[in-house]
Amino acid sequence: MRSGFFKQRYADLIVLTDSLTVKAWIGVLLIALAGAPLVFGSYMLSHLTVILFTLVGVLGLTVLTGFTGLISLGHVGFLMLGAYSYAVGVTRLGLPPELALVMAAVVPALCGLVVGIPSLRLHGLYLAITTLAFSYIVSAVILAGGKFTGAGRGISITRPVMLGIDLSSDRAYYWFCLAMCALAVLITLNVRRSYFGRALVAIRDNDIAARTMGISLVRFKLLAFLLSAALTGVAGAMMGMYLGIVSVESFPFLLSIEALAIVIVGGLGSVLGAVFGTIFILSLPDLVSGAMSMLSGRVQDLMTTSAHEIRSMLYGLAIIAFLRFDPRGLRGIWHDVRHAWVHWPQRY
């Protein structure tokens, strides 16, 4: 007779979850998310939509910075490339939106390969500079692109009809984003548990040791760039569709910092952390202005006149505070809370 749970196959060891409770809760969460548009008003719905497509981009950065340990300060470059590939594909080349969305993944991925090549010779800081340079070059090229890229004016796009479903209503677009986001989360989770993802983590933890174990640094670093750029590109296209216009101004350098802040605040190298971080950082300005509205009118004036500055300052402070006091991020706090809940009243 069996006397316990045995992992008998290799697949059992790396399965995403073997707990029925977790599966049930994920099902509940998905149903709740899918039903959200029927309950919430338009402000909350657009906030949720922003969270969803940001999460796709953040997952892209998680693959690169979180899993592989390569710092990128130029992720906004991939975001821009994705958005522009989609917009150019739809408006200039007359592609169907499905194909344009694929292009929004493929074009940044190819550029990611090009940016990735220096990463083979460069360590951390130098790579950060290369990616930074890359994002500036992308925006300069787009600005110099004349009619084809719309230069400074940008390209306006409408929400497409994708696979026979009209996405022009906010609800439909939310469901589309939810589906894409769920797909991205699934991809990233599966990458993390499979050979590919474990190779990336090995490179992050000790590249020399990884190499002696037979992991090709060239191949996996480039693949990490490829996947990361593709995910970020798709996020860029989704962002462009949401905004209705693709222009250089809608992709400021601050977005790269925002993505880094999310990854750090959530907890480096974890998909759950990326989810927590995205929700936290994107809701932070609203939370703070809500808290401030209880204070005097002068503070409120400041909030409205310099909203952008306060936002970026909050990102900066969040980065510093989390790195200084709890580098594990929100995921670490979640872990502690869960353990305290399970083991109460014992300490552990």
Next chain:
Amino acid sequence: MNYFIELVVSGLAVGAIYGLVAMSFAVIFKATGIVNFAQGEIGMLTAYTTWSLATTLGTGAVFTVLLSIIVGAVIGLLCERLIMRPMLGEPVLSVVLVTVGLAVVLRSMVTMIWDASPHKFEVARADEILQIGGIGMRVSQVGVIAVLLLALAAFWFFLRRSRFGVAMRAVAADEKTARLMGVSTARVQAVAWASASALAGLAGAFFAVIYGLAPTVFELGLKAFPATVLGGFDSILGSGGSGVFIGVLENLVGGYLSSTLKEISGFMLILVVLMVRPFGLFGEKRIERV
């Protein structure tokens, strides 16, 4: 030919500013092994503070320069003590990301304390034209080139001859051994931040005097990056010299090719440099056999 000379001369002045910022990157990298992404922002904050102080006190040109050095050093010491010191011994990735956070905070602080509209940084006699060999240059432009040369000489002397400079090089070469020899890493880091911020502050103040004071002064840090990469991150003197080169290159590209290319010419250059000689022209080559 005259056009060419004019481009080169104004490039020298911009390049001297880049050189100062590039030196400050290199000082911090050499002493602590991290890249400080907030360098341009520190320069901007110093420029604004110096502007406020100089206009209220009504100081002359020389005193304004001294003021920018002092303000820069104080800001550097504050940042080091409050934000960087607690991060000593943490992984490089975290420390670098903290400087990124610091950069964002400082940037928004400047816009919140002062405002987003551009100002004129008036310094007595800064805009007068000097004739040097038939070429007209503003006093401030000559001044920044002189300051760069002085800073290069001072750092050469400091690193070679002074006890503290040697300590700094020891920490850069091998932190553990240096500590065993009784060198205080924390003090080296503090001095590095103070002197680097003084350099960046000088650069910021001169930039503000020549091109006007606006919340975009921090881009100086981005512009000076290519210079540091070209010179080599651990070569302070090489970075200073490369700044001048990048400034002239940028101006020539802007003058003869196009203004969009001007903005990114430095970055294009470093992409090539990084692929061929990642340690820069004058940097120390690290041999890795794995």
